[in-house]
Amino acid sequence: MATGGGQQERPTRPSSFSRVSSSSFSPASSSSTSTSLPPGVRIGANGAAFVSSGIPDLDRILGGGFLVGSVVMVMEDADAPHHLLLLRNFMSQGIVHGQSVLFAGPTKEPRSFLGTLPSPVVQKEGLKIKHDVSDVQDKEKGLRIAWQYKKYFGEQTAVDSHNRDKKQEFSSDFDLRKPLERQLLNSQNVECISTQDAFDLSKLQNHCLTFVSKLSMKDGINSNAGRIAIQSLCAPQCGYFEKDWDMLSFIRSLRATVQSSNAVAVITFPASVLSNSISKRWQHLADTLLSIRAIPDKDLAKLLTGYQDMLGFLHVHKVAQFNSQVPVILDASTYSLKLQKRKSLVLERLNQAPVEGSSGVSYATSGSCSSSKGSLLDF
Amino acid sequence: MAEGLIVRSLRDGSLPGEHAPALCLEDSLTPPLASHSHAVFRHLLTSLLSTGTGTAVVLVAFHRSPSFYLSLLSPTFHNSIRLLDCYSDPLAWKSNHHPPPSSHSPQNITLLTNLNHLPHFLSSILHLAKDFGAQGHDRVTVAIDSVTHMLRHAPLPSVLQLLTNLRCHEKISSLFWLIHTDLHEPKVISSFEYISTMIASLQPIVQLPDYANANISASITSLEENYSKAKFNVRLKRRNGRVKLLCEELLIEQGSVKFSSVPSVSSVVAQNLIPKVQFNIQLSDKERMDRANVVLPFEHQGNGQNIEIYDGRRSLSESQKDPSSIKIGGLSEQKRSNNNKSEKGEIHYIRDSDDEQPDSDEDPDDDLDI
Numbered sequence: 001m002a003t004g005g006g007q008q009e010r011p012t013r014p015s016s017f018s019r020v021s022s023s024s025f026s027p028a029s030s031s032s033t034s035t036s037l038p039p040g041v042r043i044g045a046n047g048a049a050f051v052s053s054g055i056p057d058l059d060r061i062l063g064g065g066f067l068v069g070s071v072v073m074v075m076e077d078a079d080a081p082h083h084l085l086l087l088r089n090f091m092s093q094g095i096v097h098g099q100s101v102l103f104a105g106p107t108k109e110p111r112s113f114l115g116t117l118p119s120p121v122v123q124k125e126g127l128k129i130k131h132d133v134s135d136v137q138d139k140e141k142g143l144r145i146a147w148q149y150k151k152y153f154g155e156q157t158a159v160d161s162h163n164r165d166k167k168q169e170f171s172s173d174f175d176l177r178k179p180l181e182r183q184l185l186n187s188q189n190v191e192c193i194s195t196q197d198a199f200d201l202s203k204l205q206n207h208c209l210t211f212v213s214k215l216s217m218k219d220g221i222n223s224n225a226g227r228i229a230i231q232s233l234c235a236p237q238c239g240y241f242e243k244d245w246d247m248l249s250f251i252r253s254l255r256a257t258v259q260s261s262n263a264v265a266v267i268t269f270p271a272s273v274l275s276n277s278i279s280k281r282w283q284h285l286a287d288t289l290l291s292i293r294a295i296p297d298k299d300l301a302k303l304l305t306g307y308q309d310m311l312g313f314l315h316v317h318k319v320a321q322f323n324s325q326v327p328v329i330l331d332a333s334t335y336s337l338k339l340q341k342r343k344s345l346v347l348e349r350l351n352q353a354p355v356e357g358s359s360g361v362s363y364a365t366s367g368s369c370s371s372s373k374g375s376l377l378d379f
Numbered sequence: 380m381a382e383g384l385i386v387r388s389l390r391d392g393s394l395p396g397e398h399a400p401a402l403c404l405e406d407s408l409t410p411p412l413a414s415h416s417h418a419v420f421r422h423l424l425t426s427l428l429s430t431g432t433g434t435a436v437v438l439v440a441f442h443r444s445p446s447f448y449l450s451l452l453s454p455t456f457h458n459s460i461r462l463l464d465c466y467s468d469p470l471a472w473k474s475n476h477h478p479p480p481s482s483h484s485p486q487n488i489t490l491l492t493n494l495n496h497l498p499h500f501l502s503s504i505l506h507l508a509k510d511f512g513a514q515g516h517d518r519v520t521v522a523i524d525s526v527t528h529m530l531r532h533a534p535l536p537s538v539l540q541l542l543t544n545l546r547c548h549e550k551i552s553s554l555f556w557l558i559h560t561d562l563h564e565p566k567v568i569s570s571f572e573y574i575s576t577m578i579a580s581l582q583p584i585v586q587l588p589d590y591a592n593a594n595i596s597a598s599i600t601s602l603e604e605n606y607s608k609a610k611f612n613v614r615l616k617r618r619n620g621r622v623k624l625l626c627e628e629l630l631i632e633q634g635s636v637k638f639s640s641v642p643s644v645s646s647v648v649a650q651n652l653i654p655k656v657q658f659n660i661q662l663s664d665k666e667r668m669d670r671a672n673v674v675l676p677f678e679h680q681g682n683g684q685n686i687e688i689y690d691g692r693r694s695l696s697e698s699q700k701d702p703s704s705i706k707i708g709g710l711s712e713q714k715r716s717n718n719n720k721s722e723k724g725e726i727h728y729i730r731d732s733d734d735e736q737p738d739s740d741e742d743p744d745d746d747l748d749i
Contacts (some may be wrong), residue, residue: 078573080620108547196540235541236570294616297623311620324707 001251005242038224040097041262042170046323051099051225051264054089057347061335062288062319063328066090066264068225070320071255073286074268077234080294082312082337083268084116085345087229089174090266093119094171094227099234100189102211102228104204106235113231116179120172121344175343195230199239204230208254212261226263227256233269235340251285253356285322291292292337295361304336304347305351310335314347380687381625388424390434392518394553399546402555403575405568406525413559415581415609415631417442420557422636424522428456434552435516439463439485441528442557445488453627460514461507469494469532501541508550511527518582521545523556526571527563535567543574581629582610593660598714607631611638613656 009269011070037043044050044064050063053072066072076083094101095117105113193207206336208228215226235249251267271279271291283289293313301307314335335347385402393399402423406416427434437450438460445462452460468474471492489507491537508519523529527537545551560568560580572578583605608630611682615623 078569079614079616082620195536236573237536237543239536239540241536241539241570242534270573272574273566275564275566294620294622297617297621 003348006171016363020034029133032134035289037254038099040093040099040170041225046321048322049262051227052093053086054085054091054093054171054174055345055347056171056173057163057335057345058086058314061316061330061347063170067266067268067320067322068262068264069259070264070322071251071285072288072290072320073282074282075271075289075291076273077292077294078270080292080312082292082294082314083312084231085176085337086290086292087231087266087268087346088117088176090227091229092119092174092338093172094225095184095190096120097188097225098189098369099224100211100215100226102191102193102207102226103231104193104195104207104233105231106194106196106238108194108195108196110194113181114185114190114192115186118174118176119178119180121175166178173344176339176345193234195233195238196241197322200241200243205253208265212263223262228258228263228265229266230267231373233267234274235270236273241273246276248278248281248285251282254285255285283317286318289314289318291317303319306336306338306348309338311339313337313350315336315354326359380640381627384615384625385579385613386423387739388577389423389427389520389553389555390518392520398543399548399551399575399576400460400553401546402577402579403551403571403741404557405578405580406557406559407581408559409583412516415629415636418631418636419579419629420524420609420612423449423555424448426653427520428452428459435459435511435514435519437459437504437511437519437521439461439465439504439521439523441607443466444522458514461510463503464488464490464529465494468492469528490575493533494529497533497537497541501544504545505550507550508548518552520553520555521551523554525557525559527559530567535570537573539570541628546574556653572585576616578614580612582612584608584610585629592737606617618719665728 037049041049041051042064049068050059050065052059053062074083074086091101091103092112102354103110103113107113169176191207191211195201195204199206209228212227214297217364233251234241254260254265254267259265267286269282271282274282279301291314291316295310295312304310314337316330316333316335319330321328334347334350336350338346340346389402404416404423406413418447424436424438428436436459438445440462444466445464446688448462449457467490469492472493474490488501491503493502504521508521511519523560526538526542534643542554547555556571558571559566608628611627611629613623613625613627615625617623628639630639639684
């Protein structure tokens, strides 16, 4: 019947993965439903589904990864291209897991960006076994620690041991020096669009709609997750740059599309080229908001340890929450981006360099929580 | 140094696979910087051409007539420069009424009248660049006298697209332009900064005084300095993603420009940029080993003997050999020898166990058995 058919096709809300887990009611026994989860997605706290961002440290900071059905925005720094590192890891992770990826960039040949995607580091067997043994010990400790001390052990106690076997597969370490294999890139799941010559965003909007509808066309539970990556959405050389309100309504419609599907959208934008009020509106539309900042060449060397290896700062402004009224409060919101052994991206907390006895300068600046020039760091 | 870095980077051009470096020279109306920025522009032009390394320049002249630029350069360099004349007839008024005489303009000046149509503009620049290729110059730099004039005729995104296309083109090795910051909204200026790799701006050496409080007569005479000097600030975006901020002093003498360096003020920058940091109280492995190797004062006697606990009954002469024990118990030693009593004073020092983390005890008095 027509009505029955119509009801079947109504998209599940807010994300089909979470409905699957909430029906079984107990997170400990989610092992029965975890086999039906597509690769690359896992259930985290509050029954929410996460996909990995491609950077294990970032997944840990955000409490599991990027929430399925959310829009992640990254504010670029006009001086440094580090947002591309985040985008590359995000897209590689999706391709490695076999998820569909849609990429839009402000260049004439966005396909060439795919050539810079990193390939995953091959895990050695010994490491994997060691990881399992330590998991068992942690679990025993977890039984004895009282509830209020659980936060010191992170989210290991929240994830049950069955899923820990899959933890290694959820997020991989990427070697930024090795490009991803060609045959993975040429699959049908990866699409690229150029936004440079477009005079309005309708073409991009249609692409996103068809992409997301393709995801949900497969049968209910086993549908794959999808990733939408848009680079420099408000880049000034794009034809639609002066149409502020058009760009905002595009983001709003993208947000609505993604929320009722199994996709995650990551949008990077240079906030400095937008006027203040419009930039604030963009930031409010994000579910998770990160920003990248470039660092000056030698000035901060006396104040921070490990300065030579740092590429830039990553600041977490907002973290998406689902099924919960409790906001995420991070103990540190600024992290430094580093390349470990020049190949994989790690995020570390900032440590102050040892204070020399002679100069009292660094001591003074560390004590006060100084705010930077007009940016959104707040403490 | 800043000026040298800029000229070198413009001369070297781009590495293969990279976009061409682009310098955005910002001009403002604060008197008399407006003329200084143009002087810097001219200086860059002449220094790029005069080194004789095969750099050729395509100059897009909006602000002054082409003959002005040609008069700046000695005739030997006239072959290395091609001018796109957008000054004489930008709105095509003359050519509509009187068709331009064909043999009038000298060889290296091309008149352009149709400024609205940017693809045509781009192709004329590229055409001139290719002309150079025939002469054997493989590195062509494009200089635009001012982008502000371009923005009069075409919308912002298309001007930026043109500049980006120039940067991507293989014939163009570097690019620089002048922009008047007072005539545009801040977001226009930041869009130009976004697509450029170097940003240079001028600031007055002496700030305008606060007329309410300051001693006016003294400060006005010092304002004279502004006419001959200025601060040249450069922000370089480096390949490794870091930003280099440089500051130099500019001296203007009779139309020519000299740069001298000034000690850089970096502490101000640092204070603005430092986010919340924590102290790293974890020890690295090397630090842990070093700590285990340290012998504390109570444990040694300072001359390589075995570790002994200080004994209050030692004689004065022995204690004089050991600088550490003098430091610790010297005074009490003297008192004791005077008293001639054999008091047994011993110090038993037991190091804390390394396994104990600092501040791990909730209550340090827990181990008292009372």
